[in-house]
Amino acid sequence: MYYKKNNRGGLHEKKCFLFLPFSFLFLLFTLTNAFAAETTSKFSLLFDEELDKPYVLKHETGEKVYEAFEIDSSGQKIDIPLDEYIIRQESALTIEESQENDLENTLNENIIATSFSPDYFVKIRYGGQDGNTKVNGTRLKVTADLRGPATVSVVETKTFTESFSGTYGYALGEEIKYNASFQWVKSVANAKSLSYSLKIDSGKIGYIAFTPYINKTWGKSYIDTYNMVNQRIKSEYAGLVYGYSPKKTDFGFADGLYEVVQK
DSSP: OEEEEOTTSOEEEEOOOTTHHHHHHHHHHHHHHHHHTTBOSSEEEEEETTTTEEEEEETTTOOEEEEEEEEOTTSOEEEOOHHHHHHHHHHOOBHHHHHHHHHHHHHHSOOOOOOOBTTEEEEEEEEEEEEEEEEEOOOEEOSOOEESSEEEEEOOOOEEEOEEESTTTTTTHHHHHHHOSSOOOSEEEOOSEEEEEEEEOTTOEEEEEEEEEEEEEEEEEEEEEEETTSOEEEEEEEEEEEEEEEOBOTTSSBOEEEEEEEO
Protein backbone atom coordinates (compact mmCIF):
# COMPACT_ATOMS: atom_id res chain seq x y z
CA MET A 1 0.00 0.00 0.00
CA TYR A 2 1.03 3.64 -0.28
CA TYR A 3 -0.32 7.09 0.70
CA LYS A 4 -1.60 9.85 -1.61
CA LYS A 5 -2.64 13.46 -0.99
CA ASN A 6 -6.40 14.12 -1.16
CA ASN A 7 -8.04 17.31 -2.45
CA ARG A 8 -7.87 18.89 1.02
CA GLY A 9 -4.14 18.42 1.21
CA GLY A 10 -4.37 15.54 3.65
CA LEU A 11 -3.17 12.02 3.22
CA HIS A 12 -5.34 9.02 2.76
CA GLU A 13 -4.43 5.36 2.48
CA LYS A 14 -4.56 3.88 -0.97
CA LYS A 15 -4.35 0.09 -1.32
CA CYS A 16 -2.65 -1.52 -4.23
CA PHE A 17 -3.29 -5.16 -5.07
CA LEU A 18 -0.82 -5.24 -7.94
CA PHE A 19 1.87 -6.69 -5.69
CA LEU A 20 -0.20 -9.56 -4.29
CA PRO A 21 0.72 -11.99 -7.08
CA PHE A 22 4.37 -11.13 -6.55
CA SER A 23 4.01 -11.71 -2.79
CA PHE A 24 2.46 -15.09 -3.48
CA LEU A 25 5.25 -16.03 -5.87
CA PHE A 26 7.86 -14.92 -3.34
CA LEU A 27 6.21 -17.07 -0.65
CA LEU A 28 6.08 -20.02 -3.03
CA PHE A 29 9.74 -19.52 -3.93
CA THR A 30 10.70 -19.40 -0.23
CA LEU A 31 8.78 -22.57 0.59
CA THR A 32 10.25 -24.37 -2.41
CA ASN A 33 13.77 -23.43 -1.37
CA ALA A 34 13.09 -24.53 2.22
CA PHE A 35 11.94 -27.92 0.97
CA ALA A 36 14.88 -28.22 -1.45
CA ALA A 37 17.26 -27.63 1.47
CA GLU A 38 16.23 -31.05 2.79
CA THR A 39 17.45 -32.77 -0.38
CA THR A 40 21.09 -33.86 -0.64
CA SER A 41 23.06 -36.12 -2.93
CA LYS A 42 22.19 -39.11 -0.71
CA PHE A 43 18.82 -38.27 0.87
CA SER A 44 15.51 -36.51 0.21
CA LEU A 45 12.92 -35.53 2.80
CA LEU A 46 9.54 -36.24 1.17
CA PHE A 47 5.91 -36.58 2.19
CA ASP A 48 3.79 -39.72 1.87
CA GLU A 49 0.30 -38.52 0.90
CA GLU A 50 -1.20 -41.96 1.49
CA LEU A 51 0.11 -42.29 5.06
CA ASP A 52 -0.02 -38.52 5.72
CA LYS A 53 3.50 -38.35 7.14
CA PRO A 54 7.05 -37.48 6.02
CA TYR A 55 9.84 -39.90 5.24
CA VAL A 56 13.48 -39.88 4.13
CA LEU A 57 14.29 -41.46 0.77
CA LYS A 58 17.77 -43.00 0.51
CA HIS A 59 18.86 -42.49 -3.08
CA GLU A 60 21.40 -45.34 -3.19
CA THR A 61 19.08 -48.09 -1.91
CA GLY A 62 15.58 -46.71 -2.50
CA GLU A 63 14.74 -47.34 1.17
CA LYS A 64 12.22 -45.08 2.90
CA VAL A 65 12.89 -44.22 6.55
CA TYR A 66 9.72 -43.13 8.33
CA GLU A 67 11.11 -42.99 11.85
CA ALA A 68 14.54 -42.67 13.49
CA PHE A 69 15.33 -42.83 17.18
CA GLU A 70 17.86 -43.66 19.87
CA ILE A 71 17.44 -45.28 23.28
CA ASP A 72 18.63 -43.31 26.29
CA SER A 73 20.40 -44.62 29.40
CA SER A 74 17.07 -45.50 31.06
CA GLY A 75 15.79 -47.43 28.04
CA GLN A 76 13.44 -44.70 26.83
CA LYS A 77 12.91 -43.92 23.15
CA ILE A 78 14.30 -40.58 21.95
CA ASP A 79 12.86 -39.59 18.56
CA ILE A 80 15.16 -37.92 16.04
CA PRO A 81 13.50 -35.44 13.63
CA LEU A 82 13.98 -36.59 10.05
CA ASP A 83 15.72 -33.37 8.99
CA GLU A 84 18.23 -33.88 11.81
CA TYR A 85 18.55 -37.53 10.77
CA ILE A 86 19.66 -36.40 7.29
CA ILE A 87 22.25 -34.01 8.75
CA ARG A 88 23.64 -36.75 11.00
CA GLN A 89 23.84 -39.32 8.21
CA GLU A 90 25.52 -36.86 5.84
CA SER A 91 28.20 -35.95 8.37
CA ALA A 92 28.76 -39.40 9.90
CA LEU A 93 31.67 -41.54 8.77
CA THR A 94 30.95 -45.26 8.61
CA ILE A 95 33.40 -47.76 10.08
CA GLU A 96 33.97 -49.19 6.59
CA GLU A 97 34.89 -45.74 5.22
CA SER A 98 37.02 -45.07 8.27
CA GLN A 99 38.96 -48.33 7.93
CA GLU A 100 39.46 -47.71 4.21
CA ASN A 101 41.01 -44.35 5.11
CA ASP A 102 43.17 -46.05 7.75
CA LEU A 103 44.45 -48.57 5.21
CA GLU A 104 45.18 -45.84 2.67
CA ASN A 105 47.06 -43.81 5.28
CA THR A 106 49.10 -46.87 6.22
CA LEU A 107 49.97 -47.67 2.60
CA ASN A 108 51.02 -44.08 1.98
CA GLU A 109 53.35 -43.99 4.97
CA ASN A 110 57.04 -44.80 4.65
CA ILE A 111 57.17 -47.64 7.17
CA ILE A 112 60.63 -48.95 7.98
CA ALA A 113 61.14 -52.69 8.27
CA THR A 114 63.89 -53.59 10.74
CA SER A 115 65.80 -56.85 10.22
CA PHE A 116 66.79 -59.16 13.04
CA SER A 117 70.35 -59.85 14.16
CA PRO A 118 72.01 -61.93 16.89
CA ASP A 119 73.39 -58.64 18.23
CA TYR A 120 70.06 -56.90 18.88
CA PHE A 121 66.31 -57.39 19.06
CA VAL A 122 63.27 -55.20 18.40
CA LYS A 123 60.03 -54.34 20.20
CA ILE A 124 56.90 -52.75 18.80
CA ARG A 125 55.71 -49.79 20.88
CA TYR A 126 52.52 -47.70 20.96
CA GLY A 127 53.11 -43.98 21.46
CA GLY A 128 49.72 -43.26 23.05
CA GLN A 129 46.44 -41.87 21.79
CA ASP A 130 46.70 -38.98 19.34
CA GLY A 131 42.96 -38.58 18.76
CA ASN A 132 39.54 -40.15 18.96
CA THR A 133 36.11 -39.74 17.34
CA LYS A 134 32.76 -41.49 16.88
CA VAL A 135 31.88 -43.38 13.69
CA ASN A 136 28.88 -45.42 12.60
CA GLY A 137 29.19 -49.19 12.67
CA THR A 138 27.73 -51.55 10.08
CA ARG A 139 23.97 -51.06 9.71
CA LEU A 140 22.03 -54.31 10.21
CA LYS A 141 18.42 -55.44 9.94
CA VAL A 142 17.15 -56.53 13.35
CA THR A 143 13.78 -57.86 12.15
CA ALA A 144 12.61 -59.81 9.15
CA ASP A 145 10.47 -58.09 6.51
CA LEU A 146 7.02 -57.57 8.01
CA ARG A 147 3.79 -56.95 6.12
CA GLY A 148 1.63 -54.23 7.65
CA PRO A 149 -0.39 -53.58 9.57
CA ALA A 150 2.02 -54.85 12.21
CA THR A 151 3.64 -53.73 15.45
CA VAL A 152 7.13 -54.63 16.66
CA SER A 153 8.37 -54.65 20.25
CA VAL A 154 10.98 -57.45 20.02
CA VAL A 155 13.99 -57.35 17.67
CA GLU A 156 16.87 -59.70 16.86
CA THR A 157 19.98 -59.49 19.03
CA LYS A 158 23.20 -58.53 17.22
CA THR A 159 26.61 -58.50 18.90
CA PHE A 160 29.24 -55.88 18.09
CA THR A 161 32.90 -56.39 18.98
CA GLU A 162 36.18 -54.52 19.13
CA SER A 163 38.53 -54.37 16.16
CA PHE A 164 41.90 -52.89 15.18
CA SER A 165 43.63 -51.76 12.01
CA GLY A 166 47.00 -50.52 10.83
CA THR A 167 50.13 -52.59 10.29
CA TYR A 168 50.59 -53.32 14.01
CA GLY A 169 47.03 -52.62 15.18
CA TYR A 170 46.26 -56.09 16.50
CA ALA A 171 49.75 -56.57 17.91
CA LEU A 172 49.31 -53.38 19.96
CA GLY A 173 45.66 -53.98 20.78
CA GLU A 174 46.06 -54.09 24.56
CA GLU A 175 48.09 -50.85 24.59
CA ILE A 176 45.55 -49.14 22.31
CA LYS A 177 42.72 -50.15 24.66
CA TYR A 178 44.63 -49.07 27.79
CA ASN A 179 45.42 -45.61 26.37
CA ALA A 180 41.94 -44.85 24.99
CA SER A 181 40.34 -41.79 26.59
CA PHE A 182 36.88 -43.40 26.58
CA GLN A 183 35.49 -46.49 28.29
CA TRP A 184 36.62 -49.42 26.18
CA VAL A 185 33.95 -52.01 25.41
CA LYS A 186 35.12 -55.35 24.02
CA SER A 187 31.70 -56.69 23.05
CA VAL A 188 28.07 -55.58 23.45
CA ALA A 189 24.67 -56.48 21.98
CA ASN A 190 21.63 -54.36 21.17
CA ALA A 191 18.48 -54.56 23.30
CA LYS A 192 16.15 -57.39 22.30
CA SER A 193 12.95 -56.23 23.99
CA LEU A 194 11.75 -52.67 23.47
CA SER A 195 9.57 -50.88 26.00
CA TYR A 196 7.40 -49.49 23.19
CA SER A 197 5.85 -50.69 19.94
CA LEU A 198 6.98 -49.71 16.45
CA LYS A 199 4.40 -49.58 13.69
CA ILE A 200 4.49 -50.96 10.14
CA ASP A 201 1.63 -49.31 8.23
CA SER A 202 -1.11 -51.17 6.40
CA GLY A 203 -0.21 -52.06 2.83
CA LYS A 204 3.53 -51.61 3.47
CA ILE A 205 6.39 -54.06 3.92
CA GLY A 206 8.85 -52.87 6.50
CA TYR A 207 11.59 -53.75 8.96
CA ILE A 208 13.68 -52.29 11.77
CA ALA A 209 17.37 -51.48 11.19
CA PHE A 210 20.05 -50.69 13.75
CA THR A 211 23.35 -48.83 13.30
CA PRO A 212 25.75 -49.12 16.28
CA TYR A 213 27.89 -46.19 17.33
CA ILE A 214 31.62 -46.98 17.47
CA ASN A 215 34.35 -45.17 19.40
CA LYS A 216 37.54 -44.86 17.33
CA THR A 217 41.00 -44.09 18.69
CA TRP A 218 44.38 -43.82 16.97
CA GLY A 219 48.05 -43.16 17.65
CA LYS A 220 51.58 -43.74 16.36
CA SER A 221 53.50 -47.01 16.52
CA TYR A 222 57.26 -47.41 16.71
CA ILE A 223 59.86 -50.14 16.28
CA ASP A 224 62.46 -49.86 19.03
CA THR A 225 65.81 -51.58 18.64
CA TYR A 226 67.62 -52.88 21.74
CA ASN A 227 71.08 -54.28 22.24
CA MET A 228 71.68 -57.49 24.13
CA VAL A 229 71.86 -55.70 27.48
CA ASN A 230 68.34 -54.33 26.90
CA GLN A 231 69.38 -50.78 26.07
CA ARG A 232 67.33 -49.00 23.41
CA ILE A 233 69.67 -47.91 20.67
CA LYS A 234 67.21 -46.81 17.97
CA SER A 235 63.51 -45.94 17.55
CA GLU A 236 61.77 -45.81 14.16
CA TYR A 237 58.26 -44.67 13.30
CA ALA A 238 56.14 -47.62 12.10
CA GLY A 239 52.83 -46.00 11.10
CA LEU A 240 49.48 -45.17 12.65
CA VAL A 241 47.38 -47.82 14.39
CA TYR A 242 43.65 -47.68 15.14
CA GLY A 243 41.22 -49.22 17.61
CA TYR A 244 37.42 -49.48 17.41
CA SER A 245 35.16 -50.11 20.39
CA PRO A 246 31.34 -50.33 20.29
CA LYS A 247 29.63 -47.75 22.48
CA LYS A 248 27.44 -48.96 25.33
CA THR A 249 24.63 -47.12 27.07
CA ASP A 250 24.31 -46.94 30.84
CA PHE A 251 21.43 -49.37 30.35
CA GLY A 252 23.99 -51.99 29.27
CA PHE A 253 23.13 -52.31 25.57
CA ALA A 254 24.76 -51.18 22.34
CA ASP A 255 24.32 -47.46 21.70
CA GLY A 256 23.14 -46.60 18.22
CA LEU A 257 20.46 -45.46 15.80
CA TYR A 258 17.23 -47.35 15.08
CA GLU A 259 15.27 -46.85 11.84
CA VAL A 260 11.75 -47.88 10.82
CA VAL A 261 12.07 -48.63 7.09
CA GLN A 262 9.04 -49.22 4.83
CA LYS A 263 8.62 -49.90 1.14
